[in-house]
Amino acid sequence: MPHFRAVLRGDSYAQWLAQVAAGPRIRPGAPLDPFSTSLRTVDQAAMDLFDLIARRPLNGDMVQKTRDLRWMRLTDDGRAPTALGEATFEAWQDHGAGDPALAPAENRLERSSVLRCVLLIREAQKLGEVRYAEYVERWRKLRTLYDANVLVESTWLLYAYSYFDQTIDGYNPWHSLGGLPREAFAMPDDALTDSERSLYRRINDLATRGTGRQQFCSALECYTSPTAAAREAFLRQLA
Secondary structure, three states: OOOHHHOOOOHHHHHHHHHHHOOOOOOOOOOOOOOOOOOOOHHHHHHHHHHHHOOOOOOOOHHHHHHHHHHOOOEOOOOOEOHHHHHHHHHHHHOOOOOOOOOHHHOOOOHHHHHHHHHHHHHHHHOOOHHHHHHHHHHHHHHOOOOHHHHHHOHHHHHHHHHHOOOEOOEOOHHHHOOOOHHHOOOOOOOOOHHHHHHHHHHHHHHOOOHHHHHHHHHHHHHOOOOHHHHHHHHHHHO
16 A cells, blocks of 8 residues: 555655745644644533633633633633633533533543534534634545545544645645545655654644544534434434
């Protein structure tokens, strides 16, 4: 099975790589979840959202937590929830996922975690949150290339997609990579340039702790079920 790196050759890729990974910060082009590197799962966000709903100060690093929740569109200022924050919490309560004790301590992929993500997506779509609409659209495009189980089970593929799907000077490496077998996506073990090493290590680091992305992508699959009846049946099953 050829490795994905065998496809990425030539000056266009070298120039793309130099712009994406030569600096100290590597940004993904097409994220598939709303979690920052310091907030990796919906359950971490849920604990903070419970404090916002109760009008309690966020516990811990308030600046970082406010930044994380603002990116998710759950708060603007770290002191009160947004409309999405309130709607999401109400939906969690209605579907039995509002208990702060429903955390990943018992490794529930976890029905409560996926359910929370589905409801977050649903409420964001109702409110017209553009960021969440982009996650949904990206997932639909990925599903034209891969089976849902293949995607959810391969965190390396999920993160590789996010970093490679960005166009610079007319070149987008994902246009060459999309559709390659899952087995083609893994950390290379041959000689790398400095830029390649930075990018691939970043992908590998995130992939090794990608539970939150697996949960959110599972939720995207549920949310994009072909009928509303199928989606609601899934929610009832999780609840």
